[in-house]
Amino acid sequence: MSHCFTEVIMKPLGDSALIVQLGEGISPSIHQKVQALSMLLNTYPFDGFIESVPAFNNITIHYDPVLVHHTQLNNLANNQSSLTSFQIVCSNINELIQQIDDTQKVEARLVEIPVLYGGEYGPDLDDVAAYHKISPEDVIRIHTQSDCLVYMLGFAPGFPFMGGMDERISTPRRETPRLSIAPGSVGIAGKQTGVYPLETPGGWQIIGRTPLDLFRPDLSPPTLLQAGDKIKFVQISPEEYHSYKEMKR
Amino acid sequence: MTVKVLNQGLLTSIQDLGRYGSQKYGVIVSGAMDKYSLRVANLLVGNNENEGALEVTLLGTSLQFEKDMLIAITGGDLLASIDGEKAPTWRPILVRKGSVLQFKSPLKGCRAYVAFAGGIAVQEVMGSKSTYLRAGIGGFKGRALQKDDVITCSEMNEFSTLLFNKLNKRNGSFRWTVNYDVLINLQQTQTIRVIRGTEFDRFDEKSKRTLFNEPYTLTTQADRMGYRMEGPPLSLAKEFELLSEGVTHGTIQVPPNGNPIILMADRQTTGGYPKIAQIISADLPSMGQLQPTAKIHFKEISHEEAEIELLKKEQIINEIKTGIRFKGLYI
Secondary structure (H helix, E strand, O other): OOOOOOOOEEEEOOOOEEEEEOOOOOOHHHHHHHHHHHHHHHHOOOOOEEEEEEOOOEEEEEEOHHHHHHHHHHHOOOOOOOOOHHHHHHHHHHHHHHOOOOOOOOOOOEEEEEEEEOHHHOOOHHHHHHHHOOOHHHHHHHHHHOOEEEEEEOOOOOOEEEEOOOHHHOEOOOOOOEEEEOOOEEEEEEOEEEEOOOOEEEOOEEEEEOOOOOEOOOOOOOEOOOOOOEEEEEEOOHHHHHHHHHHHO | OEEEEEEEOOEEEEEOOOOOOOHHHOOOOOOOOOHHHHHHHHHHOOOOOOOOEEEEEOOOEEEEEOOOEEEEEEEEEOOEEEOOEEOOOOOEEEEOOOOEEEEOOOOEEEEEEEEEOOOEOOOOEOOEOOOEOOOOEOOEOOEOOOOOOEEEEOOOOHHHHHHHHHHHHHOOEOOOOOOHHHOOOOOOEEEEEEEEOOOHHHEOHHHHHHHHHOOEEEEEEEOOOEEEEEOOOOOEOOOOOOOOEEOOOOEEEOOOOOOOEEEOOOOOOEEOOOEEEEEOHHHHHHHOOOOOOOEEEEEEOOHHHHHHHHHHHHHHHHHHHHHHHHHHHHO
């Protein structure tokens, strides 16, 4: 069942969190393991578990060492505990890892993100095209044909770290970052593509904008995208962009 | 029961113990920079320790009470006064209708906490009253307090009412105070205990020694998100690329310029810089009381010792909790 988990490493991130390393580099197969362990943790949380944060090839687990300690004392009638909270948490996680079944894949959602490319909403589209000596239309075609996968969220609420963009449009970050990038902006930085949920400074090449809200604190979950989602970008016209915006009001 | 903001000061925001459970969505934890002071402030007025309270930064904040109220002031000593008289701190106090509470300047520490009996009546967002300034959610309308804002407080519970009535009869405050120096250190030169970070071994030998032998100074780029430190630069033994992964409160990360950054309450959920060390949880509240130019000596302890130090502090909080109950009921 879990024969391929010999490479699991657990590293303390201080006294109240730890990082469970499930592999090296970025690949959909390691991502599957990260997703599987995240789901198990949320379904069978141990006493003292606070939350888990998936990343490309590891998961950070935040826990309350005081609660872990007291739970242990309560469970031991004779009070002769000698395990640290960290050791207890590690053994709990090890048990969960044993339950990961590689043959069972977590079903991914497919999310379409409508994008108005170019113009004032995508000021770097022409630069990206010029960098690769192709037309702006080619950039849009390649971007919309990419099958992207959300590996993790971070940096800002709802900001997806995605892999899978066609490398023919990989472009280095801008030399001078912009002081302000509008929410919904779709950008490229190196091999990555992403969407800015909030207004922030940033150095990504902005090629378009989506009318969707990536962060919606009143809803549960509070973000449009989640780790594990498959993403397809879809080109829309200015009229469609504005009717999306109207619909939200 | 309402409180009016006469002056917002440098930065005053509503914080509780933080917004947990949404970091996987990139939603930051926020919460009080000095959690022990927040917890004690709440306990002193009979609140749940996780209740939202005001976090006052350095100076300038001034509040007017529009009714008689039970409050407590803890944290750094920011020369708090009530109607011009030195305000008692670290104990429950009754303030009269029309009174003005003012924070003049930081004598010791950086942040004070004001808890109101009953708690602050604002909506929880994703399970917390903490203000997430950058995303504009939580706390008071998602932002720091401003002049003329009016904060409303909720109904007091039974124990708060009992404290309120006792103080009302005695016309003032109790004689007893909580001894805070067993919980937090307000000195601006101090030793902070750390354990090794996940990438400690990736740093060169000189950096590994320097971190524990040389002092580091807080620069003026120090806020709720993090502290940029200045001192002998730290460097990796060999360059390598780290993918973004989880970070936490007290993570000490080192960007390519070699000056460490300490992540604080409003840190991002993930980061991509190598992590040389991690401040132990028991010392984080003291970190929240440091001002720019403060000097830190990092001292390495083991992971096991870090857990023991945290359990000791929890024990102290428990004793304070019991003490407040006892004194409130019988003294």
